[in-house]
Amino acid sequence: MKIICFILFFFFIIAAKSQEIAWHNPNMRKEIIQPTLSESGLTFAFIKSNDPPSIRVIDTQTGELRREVSIFENSLIRSSICLADDNTLMYATSNELTIVSIELSTGTKTIRAVPHYIHHIETLSADQFIVRISAGEKKRFVKYSFTEDKFSEGYGEAPDQHTPLNLIHDKSKMLTFDYYPYPETRYGFKVFNTTTMELIFESEKDLKMTPHSSIGINSGMLLLGSRMIDTILNGKQGFHFFTEVIEYNEDYEIINQSLNPGRYYTFAGVKSDNVVYLYQTELHHSSEGTIYTYNLSNGTFTEFMKVNISKHLGFRDGKIYGLELGKLKARDKNYQEFSKIPIFGGNSHNSEITGLADLDGKSIITGSRFGLIKRWDISTGEFLENYLDIEEEILNISTSHDKTMLAVCTKSNFQLFKGKSLLEKIPLNIVNTCRFSDDDKTIIIGSQDDDLLVYDIDNREVKNNFDFSGIIFSCEFLDESRVAVGHKRSITVYDIIKGEKVHSQMLYDGGGFDNASGKIELSPDRSKLAVCAFWETLFVFDPTDMKEISQIYDDKIYDTYSKALFTGAAWTSDSENLLLHSQNRMALVNIETSEIYFSRNDMGGNALSNEDWYTNALVSDGDKYLIYTTRYGQMVAFLNPLVKTSVNEKNQLFNIYPNPATASIRLDGNFEGYNFELIDMQGRTMNSGQLQNNSIPLQDLPAGSYLLRLSNGSDLRIQKVMKE
Numbered sequence: 001m002k003i004i005c006f007i008l009f010f011f012f013i014i015a016a017k018s019q020e021i022a023w024h025n026p027n028m029r030k031e032i033i034q035p036t037l038s039e040s041g042l043t044f045a046f047i048k049s050n051d052p053p054s055i056r057v058i059d060t061q062t063g064e065l066r067r068e069v070s071i072f073e074n075s076l077i078r079s080s081i082c083l084a085d086d087n088t089l090m091y092a093t094s095n096e097l098t099i100v101s102i103e104l105s106t107g108t109k110t111i112r113a114v115p116h117y118i119h120h121i122e123t124l125s126a127d128q129f130i131v132r133i134s135a136g137e138k139k140r141f142v143k144y145s146f147t148e149d150k151f152s153e154g155y156g157e158a159p160d161q162h163t164p165l166n167l168i169h170d171k172s173k174m175l176t177f178d179y180y181p182y183p184e185t186r187y188g189f190k191v192f193n194t195t196t197m198e199l200i201f202e203s204e205k206d207l208k209m210t211p212h213s214s215i216g217i218n219s220g221m222l223l224l225g226s227r228m229i230d231t232i233l234n235g236k237q238g239f240h241f242f243t244e245v246i247e248y249n250e251d252y253e254i255i256n257q258s259l260n261p262g263r264y265y266t267f268a269g270v271k272s273d274n275v276v277y278l279y280q281t282e283l284h285h286s287s288e289g290t291i292y293t294y295n296l297s298n299g300t301f302t303e304f305m306k307v308n309i310s311k312h313l314g315f316r317d318g319k320i321y322g323l324e325l326g327k328l329k330a331r332d333k334n335y336q337e338f339s340k341i342p343i344f345g346g347n348s349h350n351s352e353i354t355g356l357a358d359l360d361g362k363s364i365i366t367g368s369r370f371g372l373i374k375r376w377d378i379s380t381g382e383f384l385e386n387y388l389d390i391e392e393e394i395l396n397i398s399t400s401h402d403k404t405m406l407a408v409c410t411k412s413n414f415q416l417f418k419g420k421s422l423l424e425k426i427p428l429n430i431v432n433t434c435r436f437s438d439d440d441k442t443i444i445i446g447s448q449d450d451d452l453l454v455y456d457i458d459n460r461e462v463k464n465n466f467d468f469s470g471i472i473f474s475c476e477f478l479d480e481s482r483v484a485v486g487h488k489r490s491i492t493v494y495d496i497i498k499g500e501k502v503h504s505q506m507l508y509d510g511g512g513f514d515n516a517s518g519k520i521e522l523s524p525d526r527s528k529l530a531v532c533a534f535w536e537t538l539f540v541f542d543p544t545d546m547k548e549i550s551q552i553y554d555d556k557i558y559d560t561y562s563k564a565l566f567t568g569a570a571w572t573s574d575s576e577n578l579l580l581h582s583q584n585r586m587a588l589v590n591i592e593t594s595e596i597y598f599s600r601n602d603m604g605g606n607a608l609s610n611e612d613w614y615t616n617a618l619v620s621d622g623d624k625y626l627i628y629t630t631r632y633g634q635m636v637a638f639l640n641p642l643v644k645t646s647v648n649e650k651n652q653l654f655n656i657y658p659n660p661a662t663a664s665i666r667l668d669g670n671f672e673g674y675n676f677e678l679i680d681m682q683g684r685t686m687n688s689g690q691l692q693n694n695s696i697p698l699q700d701l702p703a704g705s706y707l708l709r710l711s712n713g714s715d716l717r718i719q720k721v722m723k724e
Contacts, residue, residue, distance in 0.1 A: 020638065020639040021636060021637070021638055021639070022379070022380075022381070022625055022637040022638065022639050023379075023380055023381030023382075023636070023637050023718060024381065024634075024635075024636045024637075024720075025347060025376075025381050025634065025635045025636070026634050026720075029348070029349050029350060029351065029352070029353070029368075029632050029633020029634075030048050030049055030050055030344055030348045030349075030350045030633070031048075031049035031050070031350065032046045032047075032048070032049075032310075032311075032323065032343060032350060033046060033047035033048075033049055033079075034046060034047050034079065034080065034081055035311055035313060035323060036081060036082055036083055036313070037060075037083070037313045037314060037316060037321055038083040038085060038086050039083075039085070039123065039316065040085075040086055040316060040317070041060060041316030041317055041319055041321060041330070042059065042060055042061060042086050043057060043058070043059065043060065043066070043083055043086045043104075044057070044058045044059075044060050044313075044321075044328055044341075045057045045058070045081055045082075045083050045089055046081075046343075047071070047079055047081065052070060052660075052703070052704070052705075052722065052724075053070075053071050054068050054069055054070050054071060055068070055069040055071060055079075055081055055089065055091060056068050057069075057083075057089055057104055058328070058341065058343070060321075060328060060330070060339075060341060061339075062341075063341040063342065066104050067089065067102065067104045067107065069089070069091065069102060070703055070724075071091075071093075079091065079092070079093045080092050080093070080118060080119065080120050080121045081121070082121050082122055082123045082129065083123065084101070084123055084125075084126045084127070084129075084146075085126045086104075087103060087104045087105055088101060088102070088103060088104065088126065089101070089102040089104060090102075090121055090123070090129065090146070092114075092118040092121055092131075093118075097113060097114055097115065097116070097117065098111050098112065098113055098114060099111075099112050099114050099118060099121070099131075099144075099146070100112075101146055112146065112149050114149075114151075115151075116133035116134055116151070117133065117134040118131050118132070118133055119131075119132045119133065119134065119139065120132040120165065121144075122165060122167065124143070124167075124171055124194055125171075127145055127146055127147045128143060128144070128145055129143070129144045129145075129146065130142075130143060130144075130165065130167070130174065130194070131143075131144050131151075132165070133151075141165065141174070141176060143194070143197060152197055153197065166213060166214040166215075167194070168214060168215060168216035168221055169216040169221075170216075171194060172193070172194055172195065173191055173192065173193060173194060173200065173216070174191070174192045174194050175189050175190070175191055175192075175214050175221075176189065176190050176192070177189050177211045178190065178205070180205050186205050186206055186207060186208070187205070187207040187208075187209070187210065187211055187225075188202070188203045188204060188205040188206070188207060189202075189203050189207070189211065189214075189223070190202045190203070191252065201252045203252070207223075207225070208227050208244075209225035209226055209227040209244045210225050210226055210227060211223060211224070211225040212224050212225050212226065212264070212265060212266055213266050213267050214267075215267045215270075215276065217247075217270070217273075217276065217296065218273065219249070219250040220247065220248045220249040220250050220252075220255070221247075221248050221252075222245055222246070222247055222248075222267070222276065222294075222296075223245070223246045223248065224243070224244075224245055224265055224266070224267060224278070225243070225244055225246075226241055226242065226243050226244065226263040226264065226265065227241075227242060227244060228240065228241055228242070229242050229259075233261060240261065241261070241262060241263035242259045242260060242261055242262070242263070243259070243260045243261075243262055243263060243265045243278070243280065244257065244258070244259050245257070245258045245260075245278075245294055245299070247296060247299075256296070256299050257299075258294070258299035258300070258301070260292070260301040262280045262290075263280070264280060264281050265278045265279060265280045265292075266278070266279050266312050267279075267312075268291060268309075268312050268320060268322070268335075269315045269320035269331075269333070269335070270315060270333070271293060271333055271334070271335075272333075274295060274296045274297050275293050275294065275295055275296070276293070276294050276296070277291055277292070277293060277294075277304070277320070277335060278291070278292045278293070278294050278301070279291055279292075279307070279309060279312055280292060281309075288306070288308055288393060288411055289306075289307055289308075289309055290303055290304075290305070290306055290307070291303075291304040291305050291306075291307055291335060292304055304335065305335065306412070307324065308324050308325050308371075308392075308393055308411075309322045309323065309324050310323045310324070310325075311323040313328075318332070318333060319331065319332065320332075320333075320335065323343070324340075325370040325371045325391060325392075325393070326342065326343055326344065326350050326351060326368075326370035326371070326372065327340045327341060327342050327343060328340065328341040328343060329341075347374070347383035348633075349366065349368040349370070349372065349374065349633055350368075350370060351368045351369040351370040352368060352369045352615065352631050352632075352633075353366050353367070353368055353615055353616065353629040353630070353631070353633060353635070354367055354368060354369055354394050354395055354396065354615065354616075355367030355368075355373075355394055355395075355396050355397030355408075355409075355616065356397070356615075356616035356617075356618050356627065356629050357397050357398055357399045357406075357618070358378075358399060358403075358618060358620050359375060359387075359399060359403065359406075360403050361378075361403065361621065362377070362378055362621075363375050363376060363377055363378055363384060364376050364378055364618065364620060364627065365387055365397065365399075365406075366616075366629060366635065367390075367394040367396075367397040367408065368394060369393050369394060369395075370393070371389060371390040371391050371392050371393060371394055371410075372386060372388075372389055372390075373386075373387045373388040373389075373390065373394070373397065373406075373408070374386055374387060375387040376635075378620055378621050378625060378627075378637070379621070379625075380707075380718050381635065381637060381718075382679070382707060382718070387420070388406075388408075388417070388420060390408055390410060390415065392408075392410035392411060392412060392413065392415075393410055393411040393412075394408060394409070394410055395409045395410060395411060395430065395431060395432055396408075396409035396431070396432060396433055396434065397409070398434050398435060398436065399436075400436045400440040401436060401438060401440050402440055404418060404419070404440075405417060405418055405423075405436070405440065405457075407434045407436070407443060409431035409432060409433060409434055409445075410431060411429075411430055411431075412427065412428070412429070412430075413425050413426055413427050413428055413431065414426045414428055414431045414434065414445050414447075414453075416443070416455075416457070423457075423460070424455075424460055426445070426453070426455070426462070428445070428447040428449060428451075428453075429447055429448050429449045430447055430448035430449075430471075431445060431446070431447045431448075432446055432447065432448065432471070432472060432473050432474070433445075433446040433472060433473060433474045433475050434446070434475070435475050435476055435477055435483075436477075437477050437480065438477065438480070439480075440457070441456070441457050441458055442454060442455065442456060442457065442496075443455045443457060444475045444477065444483050444496070445475075446472030446473070446474070446475045446485065446487075447472060448471045448472075450467060450468045450470060450471065450472065450487075451465055451466065451467060451468065451472075452465070452466040452468060452472060452475065452483075452485055452494070453465055454466075454496050464496055464499060466485075466494055466496075466499075468485065468487045468492070470487040470488030470489075470490075471487060471488065472485055472486070472487045473486045473487060473519075474486040474519045474520040475520065476520040476521065476522050476529070477522070478493065478522065478526075478529070478543045479526075479543075480497075481495050481496060481497040481498070482494065482495055482496070482502065483496055484520055484522075484529060484531075484543070485520075486519070486520050486531065489506055489507055490504055490505060490506050490507060491504070491505050491507060491520070491531055491546075492504045492505075493546060503546045505546065507531065507533045507537075507539065519531075519532045519567070519568045519569060520532075521569050521570060521571055521578075522543060522571075523571045523575035524571055524573055524574075524575050525575040526543060527542070527543070527575060528540050528541070528542070528543070528549060528571075528575060528591065529541040529542070529543040529546075530569045530571070530578055532567060532568060532569055537551055537552070538551065538552040538569065538578075538580065539551055540552075540591060549591075550591060552578075552580070552589065552591075567581060567582055567613075567614070567615075568580070568581045568614070568615075568616060568617045569581075569617065570617045570618055570619045571619065572588075572619050572623045572640075572642070573619070573622065573623050574623075576590055576591060576592065577589060577590050577591065577597070577642065578591060579617050579618075579619050579626050580617070581614040581616075581617045581628060582613075582614065584613055584614070585599060585600070585614075586599065586600050586614060586617070586626075586628055587599040587600075588626060588640070588641070588642075597641050597642060598638070598641055600638075612630050612631050612632040612634070613630060613631050614628055614629070614630055614631075615629050615630055615631050616628065616629045619640075622643070623640050623642065623643050624639065624640055624643050625637040625638070625639070625640065626638040626639075626640050655667070655668035655669070656668075656708070656719060656721060659721055659722060660722035660723065660724045661698055661721070661722070661723060661724065662698070662699075662723070662724050663697070663698060663699045664695055664696060664697045664698055664699070665695070665696050665698060665708075665721060666694055666695050667691075667694045667695075667696075667710075668694075669694075671691050671694055671710060671712075672691075673690075673712050674690075674691045674710045674711065674712045674715075675688070675689065675690050675691065675710070675711055675712070676688065676689060676690075676691045676696055676708065676709065676710055677708075677709040677711075678696070678698075678701070678706045678707070678708055678709075678721070679706060679707045679709065680704065680705075680706055686701055686706065687700070687701065691710070696708070698721075698723050701723050702723070703723050703724055704722070704723060705720060705721070705722050705723075706720070706721045706722075706723065707719075707720060707721075708720070708721045
């Protein structure tokens with residue numbers, strides 16, 4: 001066995017070599033921050049996180065963008081917005097002593113200088129607002145009139161900037177929650193009259209739960225929170241999370257308390273006078289959850305339906321609004337969907353990129369957790385179209401060898417498409433992987449149900465099902481009868497025709513997590529099988545007898561948060577080189593000679609953040625392009641240093657200054673006889689013509705990002721430009 005040891009110093013020497021970038025899309029993922037609805041539900045506003053950051057206001061009936069307001073990057077996290085009515089946006093930042101009113105129909109902006117830093121703003125009426133301010137070293141809730149430019153005396157202390165604020169009973173009352181850490185963690189709440197600012201009620205400091213939200217119901221209210229209880233649940237003794245609902249009458253006396261296993265609930269809507277909807281998710285960042293009904297008559301919880309919600313926005317005029325898989329959706333009182341508005345289009349994935357595949361040799365597709373599959377030009381990285389909307393959380397995508405079929409793995413099912421037409425949908429729990437056979441007549445499908453399904457495409461049926469003792473992370477056809485499966489800490493080979501196990505090997509036998517088996521990739525000549533083991537090692541096996549050929553091992557350059565080094569690999573067409581990626585590094589490596597052709601820990605010169613990492617790798621267009629994606633929405637194509645490329649085929653980078661710019665840009669170089677085209681992020685040509693004096697005017701363009709295309713018939717150059 002040959003062991004190839006990567007040395008950190010050698011990696012950095014190689015990384016210093018110049019490596020040409022064919023194209024780079026740096027901000028395909030845009031976050032939705034502080035989403036808010038107007039009181040009528042007709043207007044929706046939110047902060048867009050990047051490219052560049054801005055406040056966007058959308059008509060919920062048509063999806064039309066009504067107004068976009070640019071904000072500075074350093075104001076992004078500290079911003080607070082609300083809609084005073086359907087024509088007025090209010091905006092403040094905690095690092096500037098101002099509050100701003102913007103008339104949506106005209107764009108007229110009114111700015112007030114204020115004596116306090118504002119951390120949160122919420123609408124009481126078109127002119128009255130509840131704001132959380134810094135008053136000395138303390139934070140307080142106060143009422144503010146924009147017309148009079150006047151603050152009230154306040155509603156008492158807000159212990160920290162994350163203290164929940166709930167308006168109930170047509171905003172006539174306000175709840176604030178208080179946190180008491182010593183000697184034992186307890187919570188309490190206060191109720192205020194929003195007109196007089198009078199304290200109506202102050203509870204005892206005896207709430208054992210962490211409060212999340214409240215809702216006015218009948219003449220009283222419901223309080224919702226979670227807490228841990230030492231008990232037996234599902235046969236296991238220990239501390240388990242429970243949701244607690246406390247019902248109060250109009251005098252704030254407790255008339256009912258109920259517990260239900262699970263945590264992170266919020267009120268999702270009112271079904272009737274005696275029944276409310278609750279939304280539960282096990283993780284703060286997860287979009288997958290469950291809607292429960294809670295019956296006030298008997299205090300019982302009933303599971304109602306599974307949903308994919310990233311944020312509940314509340315209920316307006318009998319409608320329940322929420323962000324679901326990147327769309328603003330409205331539902332009726334029976335929780336049935338009746339409208340949806342996409343938030344982002346064009347080149348934006350507003351969630352993690354989880355899939356990357358070559359679609360037809362000329363374009364690639366990416367899939368995201370919010371269910372959109374987008375198509376891109378391989379040679380330029382230009383966005384071409386929204387290819388499919390799966391409306392499921394996508395975990396993986398794969399194309400058939402003849403490029404006519406697309407397989408999509410989601411959180412709840414497996415889907416097979418012919419072109420854009422759905423052929424099959426199989427309900428499964430968390431489908432992580434799938435692969436087509438060489439003749440494209442069979443698909444193997446691996447899921448978290450610990451099952452490997454063998455699906456016959458011609459007959460549209462599952463012809464075999466193998467049970468595994470662990471989650472399946474990856475699978476691969478070795479030949480027409482044998483498949484390799486990565487699960488838990490092992491790789492297992494099955495003969496799917498005989499229905500028997502023929503080989504099994506432990507990849508990692510130490511302590512820690514069970515997910516020690518990563519992606520499996522068979523070389524094009526079928527002579528080598530690469531297996532990514534999450535704990536610092538990539539194995540290369542002979543697929544005929546599963547004897548180990550080599551290992552690629554490194555304990556020097558793993559990600560600072562995890563030793564999960566090799567998370568993906570893709571072979572070049574000659575079966576000699578592997579395009580590897582870890583959480584924080586990419587490399588092109590020769591398996592036989594150990595030569596590293598290039599290695600990088602950035603995307604097109606932009607260093608990865610601590611929270612970003614590589615998610616997919618692809619060798620495409622005859623090995624010409626080495627393509628990567630990251631969790632936070634970057635995608636880059638490097639020109640393969642092993643493939644000779646003529647000057648006219650390269651996308652040579654050139655200097656643009658200033659960039660960002662406001663009025664015009666200038667180009668360095670000789671571009672006499674070149675035509676230019678400025679394309680926005682929706683693929684629309686916004687300006688074009690023959691280049692004059694190496695200068696291009698921008699003053700008539702809206703602020704935003706554009707692709708600049710330069711061509712003279714034989715040479716094509718593409719680069720990104722930003723207009724401020």
